Amino acid sequence: MLFGLIFILGCVLASSIVCLNYRHEHALSYFYPRSFCEHCHTTLKWWQLIPVLGYFLQKGHCYFCKKKIDPKSTLVELSFATLLVIFCTLLPPALWANFIWGSSWLLSLSLQDLERKEIAISVLFIGGGILLLSAPLHLTLLDLTGGATFLSLMFIENMRHKLGYGDTFVIMFLWLDLGSKQALLLLLSASFLALSYYLLFSQKESLPFIPFIFCGYLFSYIFVGKALLRF
Structure with a gap:
């Protein structure tokens, strides 16, 4: 039921x-x-x-x-x-609300990115803000310092036009929501999928990256769920 x-x-x-x-x-x-x-x-x-x-x-x-x-x-x-x-x-019920909202937010941004290669600022920041309000985890100092360092490197890539600003803010919200370990797993998964897609289909144009972030988000939760089920 x-x-x-x-x-x-x-x-x-x-x-x-x-x-x-x-x-x-x-x-x-x-x-x-x-x-x-x-x-x-x-x-x-x-x-x-x-x-x-x-x-x-x-x-x-x-x-x-x-x-x-x-x-x-x-x-x-x-x-x-x-x-x-x-x-x-x-996943345990305690994570349902955060996961459902995070998935809904990423679905909306992914569809926008796929169709127009741009995302609505209102959806990005309002949705990301609500995601953080429902975040069940408490960030450590390592999460915050590691996240700040990593995001600084991403903003450098933004200025070099290698990555969109929207992608960076999405990753920032997810980092604050999930913590550094799960966020890094998410990014590794998303990057591997994007690179594989690029190589397989010989894409010459820039790829919409948020759908791959969404896939990485789901992939990271598979491992989180399995770890939680052991306890």
């Missing part, structure tokens, strides 16, 4: 994130107008807005104009909800 509720929460969060990112991308208010079909611009009914179910109730086509609905939102909803259920079975 509990994990069913987490699955529903994941669907709702992912649906909201996709909707808000769409509104930001098209310079629309977050509150007005009500959600509408991208093809015929007809205002959607309440049952069409139900995450996942709304897509299948309409059989993948707009109820009004019969145009095909982009399944991206539904796929994101299903994937994110499944991800939350899997990791909440791995």
Whole structure:
């Protein structure tokens, strides 16, 4: 029952994130107008807005104009909800709120980075601030000094245009949230995945790095979860 509720929460969060990112991308208010079909611009009914179910109730086509609905939102909803259920079975309940919010924040930033290679400053700082408020760990002096040194090096890379400022601030928030050991594991994982992708697909343009940070975030929690389950 509990994990069913987490699955529903994941669907709702992912649906909201996709909707808000769409509104930001098209310079629309977050509150007005009500959600509408991208093809015929007809205002959607309440049952069409139900995450996942709304897509299948309409059989993948707009109820009004019969145009095909982009399944991206539904796929994101299903994937994110499944991800939350899997990791909440791995992690102790005390970490759930922080993990769910951190994953939601990184999902929003990742989608923005993938689609536009830029992120909304409001999402970056408001989301990161809330993440720190829910952080369960207490940072040591080593965490703070090591983080400050590492971030200083990253800002140098920013000035050399080797790394985006948004990436650096995301890593800063995660470092303060997770602590140095887990943050370093996250960065190693993200860097390895990004380098592998670059080499395999011969990318000539700059890569959106935040999706790889998100993957590293999940990878780091796999090891944290396994360590916690031993005790």
